């Protein structure tokens with residue numbers, strides 16, 4: 001057999017270096033997005049016990065992986081416990097997550113609850129099962145959070161999930177409502193956080209490949225795919241291809257809401273508007289102006305300044321927590 005030529009060796013080395021460079025860049029970007037979201041919404045505080053919900057999909061694997069990385073270097077102490085709910089869908093590979101979590105050597109709990117049978121029994125054949133299934137799942141996860149003493153429940157929803165939800169609510173629900181990065185449960189007892197809120201799904205897909213997470217397929221329940229969500233997802237992906245920066249700009253709009261220029265009298269006191277009274281929201285008085293718009297700036301960042309202590313800071317050298 002012929003040995004490879006030196007030129008080929010050099011090309012292979014260059015390709016490998018480039019791949020490594022891109023992988024490092026991606027890891028850094030995701031880590032920064034997660035750190036920024038945690039800081040902006042005060043998602044994790046000293047002493048928190050964060051229950052990370054792990055489904056076996058790429059997003060929740062990435063969430064756990066990035067939080068574990070941040071935990072090592074963050075200037076605050078918090079603990080993590082991974083939880084998987086085995087809903088007894090036929091064909092669920094029960095060994096995959098325990099083997100993965102054992103290999104990480106972290107605290108975890110696998111919860112076995114046969115919600116699959118309940119859903120199959122209650123929902124007539126051909127009807128969508130997701131709403132009952134997720135309601136059952138939510139109740140179980142809240143109960144487990146109590147049992148584990150978790151102060152925060154971390155979910156793996158990302159920026160694209162949030163935008164899809166915004167459009168789904170607009171198109172089908174008649175509401176300007178997305179999926180919040182931080183949410184208090186209805187009973188006021190649980191705090192749900194979404195540390196991937198600033199992360200792009202594309203990045204999470206590449207990260208999952210890079211880290212070789214043992215992904216469990218998400219169609220085991222045999223449920224119909226959510227067609228409305230699928231359509232919105234394709235619409236957003238198409239915009240992303242044709243108008244670079246639009247997705248980022250749309251997400252930023254969720255952080256720059258101008259209630260005086262919407263039409264919800266519960267958010268802004270239109271009835272009480274009076275001459276000489278309070279001025280409209282900043283940037284809102286454009287009644288006689290033709291609004292000017294510029295091309296989106298994909299990397300523009302006009303979010304508020306970060307807090308003084310950031311989870312992305314390094315742990316002080318003399319810290320007692322190692």
Ligand code: SF4
Pocket residue numbers: 129130131133134218221222223
């Ligand atoms: S896709 Fe299946 S497992 Fe997921 S929420 Fe719907 S019914 Fe439940």
